[in-house]
Amino acid sequence: MELLQLLLYGCVLGSIVALGAVGVSLTFGILGFANFAHGDLMALGAYVAFLVYVQLALPFWVAVPLAMAVTALVAIAFDRVLFRRFRTRAPVILLISSFGVALILRSAIQLIWGPETLLYVTDLQIAERWLGLRYHERQLWIVGGTVLLVVLLHLFLAHTRPGQAMRAMADNPTLARLCGIDTERVVLWTWVLGGGLAAFAGIGLAMDTRLQPDMGWFILLAVFAAAILGGIGKPYGAIVGGYVIGIVMEFSTVVLPANYKPVVPFAIMVAMLLFRPTGLFAGRST
Amino acid sequence: MTLLRLEELVGGYGEADILHGVSLQVAVDEIVVIVGPNGAGKSTAMKAVFGLVRIRGGRLLLHGEDIAGLGTVDIVKRGVGFVPQTENVFPTLTVDENLAMGSFLRPERVARQRERVLELFTPLREKRRLPAGTLSGGQRQMVAMGRALMLEPSLLLLDEPTAGLSPRYVGQIFEIVRDVRASGVAVLMVEQNAKQALAAADRGYVLATGRNRFTGKGSELLADRDVAQAFLGG
Numbered sequence: 304m305e306l307l308q309l310l311l312y313g314c315v316l317g318s319i320v321a322l323g324a325v326g327v328s329l330t331f332g333i334l335g336f337a338n339f340a341h342g343d344l345m346a347l348g349a350y351v352a353f354l355v356y357v358q359l360a361l362p363f364w365v366a367v368p369l370a371m372a373v374t375a376l377v378a379i380a381f382d383r384v385l386f387r388r389f390r391t392r393a394p395v396i397l398l399i400s401s402f403g404v405a406l407i408l409r410s411a412i413q414l415i416w417g418p419e420t421l422l423y424v425t426d427l428q429i430a431e432r433w434l435g436l437r438y439h440e441r442q443l444w445i446v447g448g449t450v451l452l453v454v455l456l457h458l459f460l461a462h463t464r465p466g467q468a469m470r471a472m473a474d475n476p477t478l479a480r481l482c483g484i485d486t487e488r489v490v491l492w493t494w495v496l497g498g499g500l501a502a503f504a505g506i507g508l509a510m511d512t513r514l515q516p517d518m519g520w521f522i523l524l525a526v527f528a529a530a531i532l533g534g535i536g537k538p539y540g541a542i543v544g545g546y547v548i549g550i551v552m553e554f555s556t557v558v559l560p561a562n563y564k565p566v567v568p569f570a571i572m573v574a575m576l577l578f579r580p581t582g583l584f585a586g587r588s589t
Numbered sequence: 590m591t592l593l594r595l596e597e598l599v600g601g602y603g604e605a606d607i608l609h610g611v612s613l614q615v616a617v618d619e620i621v622v623i624v625g626p627n628g629a630g631k632s633t634a635m636k637a638v639f640g641l642v643r644i645r646g647g648r649l650l651l652h653g654e655d656i657a658g659l660g661t662v663d664i665v666k667r668g669v670g671f672v673p674q675t676e677n678v679f680p681t682l683t684v685d686e687n688l689a690m691g692s693f694l695r696p697e698r699v700a701r702q703r704e705r706v707l708e709l710f711t712p713l714r715e716k717r718r719l720p721a722g723t724l725s726g727g728q729r730q731m732v733a734m735g736r737a738l739m740l741e742p743s744l745l746l747l748d749e750p751t752a753g754l755s756p757r758y759v760g761q762i763f764e765i766v767r768d769v770r771a772s773g774v775a776v777l778m779v780e781q782n783a784k785q786a787l788a789a790a791d792r793g794y795v796l797a798t799g800r801n802r803f804t805g806k807g808s809e810l811l812a813d814r815d816v817a818q819a820f821l822g823g
Binding site: 464467468470471473474475477478479480481482483484537 | 679680686
């Protein structure tokens with residue numbers, strides 16, 4: 304029973320990590336660099352939702368899509384003023400500048416919303432019970448929303464023109480250009496998806512725990528571990544990687560003290576880089 | 590009628606020139622082959638057509654229009670298809686999707702044109718839903734050529750289409766090149782399999798150190814003793 308309970312919690316955490324990892328994987332696949340600002344984009348999404356839902360007192364179903372849109376726009380803005388300039392440079396330049404973006408975002412969040420911990424809902428929430436499992440309604444929303452977004456993402460990538468162009472560019476950017484694909488437009492779509500999904504993941508994280516300016520920074524390691532586990536650059540792999548990381552993190556509390564939980568993705572990442580650096584699903588393509 | 594004409598083309602990558610005055614032409618309904626030793630500038634001449642080489646002298650004419658300095662997409666739009674030597678498919682996309690990418694600029698024509706391409710490359714028919722990365726080298730080459738034919742080009746550029754293929758596939762590729770020409774598309778190809786390529790060609794150019802060395806009908810070059818001794822291994 305206890306293990307089932309942990310599996311449920313693992314799926315909640317896994318949903319959050321998976322959505323974050325998809326964004327990291329897409330950005331890596333299309334733009335070729337590891338975006339260290341991705342965790343802070345997640346945090347930004349969570350705080351924008353706080354602004355709309357708590358400070359402006361609008362309904363939550365307004366806050367979520369609005370936060371996703373704002374985060375996507377911020378990501379695009381950083382691309383236009385910063386990342387685009389370094390597009391033809393070495394990936395390490397982009398990686399370092401993404402560090403800078405991460406710091407800018409985190410400081411901006413602290414400046415606007417302050418350093419203290421915030422909550423979407425302050426009244427005490429009592430867990431519901433079902434077949435002996437404890438759960439909160441919000442956790443079902445996180446998992447359900449993630450499943451919906453993953454299905455939508457799949458439909459987008461598999462069946463729409465921009466989605467196919469995105470996969471083509473991740474596969475072979477030179478050939479994509481030979482086909483007449485507008486690569487800058489693909490980059491735009493990448494930030495729309497990456498930013499939007501990051502915002503939803505950040506909101507989920509804030510619902511499941513609380514809002515803190517450095518929340519994105521602390522989840523980033525798990526997100527990167529999931530992206531690497533799934534074979535970086537492969538969005539579907541990143542989703543599986545996210546759930547594996549989330550579930551293993553929760554299960555680790557059976558044998559390790561709970562405050563060691565953040566170390567688990569790090570250990571998985573090191574093990575992966577040592578033994579299977581191309582990810583769990585390597586070998587499908589050349 | 591001349592489709593493509595290079596006149597005394599000089600150019601290269603960065604500062605160094607690789608082409609020191611290369612001239613060649615491709616007419617409608619022709620298969621033209623460029624052969625020559627390594628470093629002769631064969632692939633560079635082809636890439637120059639695609640705006641991938643810095644051109645510093647001479648002229649580059651397509652349908653009589655000077656296309657030097659145009660970007661890759663503009664040249665694709667003017668009816669030239671290009672199949673690079675390596676990394677010429679999208680490995681995780683299915684065969685169908687690879688072909689659809691070839692017609693990305695004209696999505697309304699994908700279905701009809703894909704049917705025509707599959708007529709040409711019948712072995713691909715049963716692999717349509719497989720990722721291109723899982724196919725054999727020869728089939729991958731077919732996907733690459735099929736992709737380039739999706740936009741109904743008037744000229745197809747092939748950079749060593751038989752490199753690394755087993756002899757069985759080499760013959761098949763040359764057969765397909767003839768079929769492509771029969772369907773009304775001119776072909777300009779760079780080849781290492783010089784003898785087979787010249788046998789298939791209407792016209793051949795032998796390049797060496799970035800200059801024209803011999804020019805003639807494919808069969809004439811094959812029969813030419815000087816060419817044979819210098820470039821075809823006797």
